[in-house]
Amino acid sequence: MALYATAASVLAGVEERRGSVRSLVYSSGFQNVKPLYALVCETRRFDTVLDAVITRAGLLRAEKKLRPHLAKVLVYELLLGKGFQGSGGGRWKALLDRHQARLKAELARLKVQRGVSCNEDLLEAGAKPGSAPQVPRYVRVNTLKTCSDDVVDYFKRKGFFYQGRASSLEDLRTLEGKHFLLDPLLPELLVFPAQTDLHEHPLYLAGHLLLQDKASCLPAMLLAPPPGSHVIDACAAPGNKTSHLAAFLKNQGKIFAFDLDAKRLASMATLLARAGVSCCELAEGDFLAVSPSDPRYAQVQYILLDPSCSGSGMLSRQLEEPAKAPSQERLRTLAGFQLRALCHALTFPALKRLVYSTCSLCQEENEDVVQRALEESSGAFRLAPTLPSWPHRGLKTFPGAEHCLRASPEATLTGGFFVAVIERAEVSSLASHAEALAQLISSPATRRKKRRKTAAGPGQHLLPCS
CATH class of the missing domain: 3.40.50.150 (Vaccinia Virus protein VP39)
Incomplete structure (x- = not known):
């Protein structure tokens, strides 16, 4: 099954309580689960925005054979995603092209009505009562292959701004743009703004980073x-x-x-x-x-x-x-x-x-x-x-x-x-275990020395520890 049809099927399954996003993605039989999972999650994240745009543009009235879940996936890809890159994308692009001007106009009108200027701001402005607040993007550094210092240096070279170790949850709550932090509790966990997408990042694809809450x-x-x-x-x-x-x-x-x-x-x-x-x-x-x-x-x-x-x-x-x-x-x-x-x-x-x-x-x-x-x-x-x-x-x-x-x-x-x-x-080792755990999350200098000693050999490194 093509990417967009599979994503629509997963969305329908979640709505009908047939399973979680992750379980339905993995049981879908789709070969490349990463873009599928990302597409489903992002479509759900913008659910209320997509509903409003599709309704105002009259898309489902004009395309009576287009099912609601597929419409959401396609409109997300057209207006908010990376364009139609998945299998079967050409067919759906041709269909959506007939409505592109109206859909874009309704998205722009929605922004004006809600007093925002970018797509991400629509999420906060149009959130459903009781909806879950956004949480940061947490990224665990895989110490079997690299270390936090080298990953931080890599992101800094790519134009990100490192703000050091967070001192409170408020530091994480206010992250925005290309700023990122070290988590205050877990020594190998980096924290980025919620909208940061790293599914196609080379460090993630190479196993140096894991996207883990x-x-x-x-x-x-x-x-x-x-x-x-x-x-x-x-x-x-x-x-x-x-x-x-x-x-x-x-x-x-x-x-x-x-x-x-x-x-x-x-x-x-x-x-x-x-x-x-x-x-x-x-x-x-x-x-x-x-x-x-x-x-x-x-x-x-x-x-x-x-x-x-x-x-x-x-x-x-x-x-x-x-x-x-x-x-x-x-x-x-x-x-x-x-x-x-x-x-x-x-x-x-x-x-x-x-x-x-x-x-x-x-x-x-x-x-x-x-x-x-x-x-x-x-x-x-x-x-x-x-x-x-x-x-x-x-x-x-x-x-x-x-x-x-x-x-x-x-x-x-x-x-x-x-x-x-x-x-x-x-x-009777509770105290010693607690002491070891405290040491694990304490001195940055100690952690740096330990990480550099235990990182994997040069042959495994996209980012070798110096």
């Missing part, structure tokens, strides 16, 4: 397995968190990564290869079917569990109407699976530390699952106090739930997320 970076950072460790990534695709774990391991040790979806696993293999990950063993299979007594996993001390969830915290989902929130039946089904997966993970004999995370806002998938798993562990595990300065904590549904982390566009300028760090109760 800040909240999605928390699980690997809080698990922080040292080099040489054995780690399980229980529900691993699409692979950003797996590659982050590999960066902590410095490719020394072993990651056992499981996922049931063959297509997503194949895409993940491509991502990991591009990122230079060599310590990961992929397995198409159900984590619940993995035996904790299997000798292969006898040394597994760290587990990252990011199971399937409602996705209610995803920014794309937050643009939907409240009436389309997950049904109670679906939440019960998801929570049942999540609880089984978490309880199963806690039976691995050498396990010391586990991170449980979801991109859900629902208590049923978050605090309730963690509480029940801890109860079923009969005191063998406990919640670890985590990032005391983090502003958004777990709901106080049980004693200790405040140790959990929540994330949201309003409170943390990220997607909606939940993270709980669970440790074996008899492990």
Whole structure:
């Protein structure tokens, strides 16, 4: 199926609650998922603007065979995108050319009415009540291939303006133009204005950068397995968190990564290869079917569990109407699976530390699952106090739930997320782990020295560390 028709099909699927943008893109069968994902996300971002322009121009009345979702994709590409470059673009360009003058005139009239001068300003001026605020573009530097200093230097040479390490969320909130910052918490995370598009950037295509929301970076950072460790990534695709774990391991040790979806696993293999990950063993299979007594996993001390969830915290989902929130039946089904997966993970004999995370806002998938798993562990595990300065904590549904982390566009300028760090109760290394984590995010000079020592060899570098 051609790019634009596939994008329209994904938009329809999201609206009909058949899946998230990411899952529908990966299951579409379209060969090149990056431009498809970017096109769908951008079309959804400008949804209200496109609706207004299409309605005012009378496009659907004039082209009765043109379906609404396809019309949005085509008008986005004509007015706001890069032009018709995808397969089948010539046909659609010819159709839209007949209406181009009217569509452009309606877009210009909309800007005048809303008192703005550029397309991006229309988003804020015409936002739906209750719509999700924009969050910055977070870019994780892949330390398996390069280091933050060299990436910063590269962007500065390309005309970007580096403003150093952010001191507060307000610094991130006010980013604009070609300015960028270092995140105040994660030492390898760069922050750009929300509208920055890096999907075709050479550093991204070469695996030196990963486009990963800040909240999605928390699980690997809080698990922080040292080099040489054995780690399980229980529900691993699409692979950003797996590659982050590999960066902590410095490719020394072993990651056992499981996922049931063959297509997503194949895409993940491509991502990991591009990122230079060599310590990961992929397995198409159900984590619940993995035996904790299997000798292969006898040394597994760290587990990252990011199971399937409602996705209610995803920014794309937050643009939907409240009436389309997950049904109670679906939440019960998801929570049942999540609880089984978490309880199963806690039976691995050498396990010391586990991170449980979801991109859900629902208590049923978050605090309730963690509480029940801890109860079923009969005191063998406990919640670890985590990032005391983090502003958004777990709901106080049980004693200790405040140790959990929540994330949201309003409170943390990220997607909606939940993270709980669970440790074996008899492990006495909590203080040393916290100290190591504090050191990780402290001295810039120390970090620079460490990064330069551990970066990959010259043969892997588009941006070699000097």
